[in-house]
Amino acid sequence: MEKATVVVIGGGATGVGILRDLAMRGVDVMLVEKRDLINGASSRYHGLLHSGGRYAVKDQEAAKECIEENTILRKIGKSCVEASGGMFVRLDSDDPDYEKAWVEGCKTSGIEAKHISLDEAFRLEPRLSKHVVSAYLVPDAAIDGFRMSWQNVDSAKRYGGRLKTYTEVIGVLRDGDEVHGVKVRDFFSGEEYEIGCDILVNAGGGWAGKIAEMAGLEVGVQPDKGTLLAFNQRIANHVVNRLHKSSDGDIFVPHGSITILGTTSMSIPDAEDTSTSREEVEKLLSIGEQTFEHLRDYRLLRCFAGSRPLYMPPGGASGRGASRGFAVVDHEKQDGLKGMFTIVGGKFTTYRLMAERMSDQVCAKLGNHEKCRTAEEPLVPQVSEEDKEAARKYFPSYGTNLAATRLGPERFARVVDTLKREPEKREIVCECENVTRAEVEEIAKELSSYKINDVRRRTRLGMGTCQANFCALRSASVFAKCGHDEICKDSLGQMKEFLQGRWKGIRPVLMGRTIREVEMTRGLYELVFNVNGGNAQ
Template sequence: MEHATVIVIGGGATGVGILRDLSMRGVDTLLVEKADLVNGASSRYHGLLHSGGRYAVKDQEAARECIEENKILRKIGRSCVEPYGGMFVRLNSDPEDFEAAWVEGCKVSGIDAKPISLDEAFRIEPRLSKNVVSAYLVPDAAVDGFRLSWQNVDSARRYGGRVKTYEEVIGVITKNGKVQGIRTRNAFTGIVTKYSCDILVNVAGGWAGKVAALAGLDVRVQPDKGTLIAFNQRICNHIVNRLHKSSDGDIFVPHGSITILGTTSMSVDDAEDTSSSREEVESLLAIGEQTFEHLRDYRILRCFAGSRPLYIPPGGAVGRSASRGFAIVDHGEQDGLEGMFTMVGGKFTTYRLMAEKLSDAVCKKLGNTMPCRTAEEPLVPEVPEEERKEARSYFPSYGTDLAATRLGPDRFKSVVRRLKQDPEKRELVCECENVTRAEVEEIANEPSVHQLSDIRRRTRVGMGTCQANFCALRSASIFADCRKGRQDDAAQDSLAQMKELLEGRWKGIRPVLLGRTIREMEMTRGMYELLFHVNGGATK
């Protein structure tokens, strides 16, 4: 039976943050995740690195946590953060008294909220509605949840941290009131494996209640679904927030060449429910066009949804009234099961702080006095400029810096070697995201990658303008070639892999079939059904 001092259940941002923190303190730590890493709420949100302004009135403690972690993540995860800055705008339909309370809340929370004139607001955000009556600048930023989480894993591995994906926890082993380990089932082989541990950490997000139940414990977690819309243009230059009580559809977040509008709040029974409807899309558009009046003129790329894991204490509120803070439950103290912790709630911006607090509690149990260093040490070293300069001879235009931030220094060097040795590796598999064949091959050969969608989350293949229209066939073929001889995953069925990628894109496109999007989907259907005879690839 494989042993780890600490086993972490859940491969979202908090889970990988704990893996990194404990590994840096010298604790033998294993993380298990039932699917690919960053497959839940940590990748299904608007990508906002909060300044805390969102919580300045309702929850000033959360606001203070956000602004402090905002500063830390800009430092340790520079390649993951786009420091656009934020703008809060009040429309003439928004309550005036909320603005005064918000200004005071920002001051108390330590958030630099700078008032600007309307002339300045319209100069830097010319598409804003003329119904804006006041505006403030705050230090919001955008963050890539996929990249930041994987960089946490890369950092943890340098300190001995281990990760096993596609291993679903199906049982918690206990004896005499103490945790002994877990049982997992592999998603591809069905093989059941036992792992022993001294301490078990449950950070399974929306599934934390189900994991706790495996140990006979009751943890109330309410999955709260939020739907978002991705536009294929940069609508704004800053993160734009409505200056009113938090509500649906009041945040616009630019990422690279796109903009994300979010989000809704809807309690659901199951965290697996990531569906989106046309009604939700129309509701978001109606609210969003109050801030940007010509919103419907922009092309919608897709919509998507994720479930926030809101912790509901006895008698606690649900939905937007529930706290966005986090809670740590020591089941030894609360339920008499020694050696198990559950942490629920929180937000992506504070994942590192959450990991630090949980790791402090674990290390206290272990007698480990090593201090937390995750706020000081960068996640990964940056690729030196001299290496980037040399690599520009082999990468496509604008592709070098994108690949350097996606890959990190070690993988970047390996990809450059591939490009040098074989010019055919310079072929673009995904034109939208500038992903070369060499990069797809590099990621495809990693042990943690089992499906084509795993490569998508690591490289952004299929996530650009064409939504896998052209790159699905190419990447599926390359993936199958790279995985010949491996029997532990589904990579050999390249047709099934391609269909799965296309179906994933179709799920987000179907609720936004409007105008040009309908024409483009007809082109996709024509290519894959009529030319390649792939029935159901993007149309069922």
């Protein structure tokens, strides 16, 4: 039986944060995740690094946690954060009394909210609706959930933390009133085996309730689906929030060259449900165009959805009425089961704090008195300006900074060395995101890269304007040569899966130019390459 002192279930932001924290304290810790990392709620959200302003009226504790963690994440994850700043705007249809309560709430929570004139607001955001009657600047930002989460893993590995992806927990091993391990199944081989541990941490997010059931326990977790739209333009310069009671479609978050509009709130029975519909798209557009009146003039890139793991204590509210705070459950105290914890609720902005609180309790059980250092030590060292300047001759235009922030210094150095020695690997696999063949090969060779989609989450391959129209075929070819031999033989199947993932998000937004572009994709892959295996007609 494999063994670790602590096994963490769940490879979202909270899980990898716990992995890093415990590893830095010298704990023998292993994380297991049933698919690839950051495949659930931690990547299926608007990418907002909250200032706390959204919670300043109804949830003071969450607001204070957000502004404190906002400051910390900017410091430890500089390459993951785009410090765009935020703006809260009240429209003439919004309640002026809410504005007064919000201003007071920001003061109480320690959030700097600077009132600006309308002239200044329209100068900073010229596309805003003329129905805006009040505006404030706050320290919101955009954050790359994929990048920050993988950087947590890289940091954890430096301290001995271990990781198993595509490893699904199918049972919790108990000896009376004490947990002593988990039973898992390998996704690819189907092999089932056991991993022993002294302490089991359930960080399964929307799946935490089902994991608790395996141990004969009950944890109140309500998956709450949120749908979002991605536009292929930077509509706003700042994160723009409606200054009213939190509702659907009232946040615009700029990321690089795109903008994400979100989100909805719908209680669902299963966290696996990431479906979206044209009705949800229309709803978001109709609400969003109240803030940006010409919203429908912009090209929609895709639609996607994820499930918030809302903590539901007995008698608690649901949906938008539920707290965005988090809870750590010690099942020895609550249920008499020694050696198991569950952490539920929260949000991406507070993942590090959640990990610290959980790790404090785990270490107390283990008699480990090491202090948390995750708020002080950067996730990864930054690539120096000198190294980036020397590498510019080998990368496509604008590609050097992008590759440096995606790869970190060690991988970046290896990719640059490859580009020097093998000029043919300067070939661009994905023009939209400036991803070279050398970078795809570097990530594809890693033991955690089983599928093209795994490489996508690390490099942003296929996530740009063309939505894999051109890079699917190229990446499948590269991956077939560099990935895991036993898994990557079916390069055609890999390519289909990659394209199907993009199609899932495109289908609900089929309108205007998007229809023409999809027809081009269909023509390339169905008619020219015959990817369906039938007769092209």
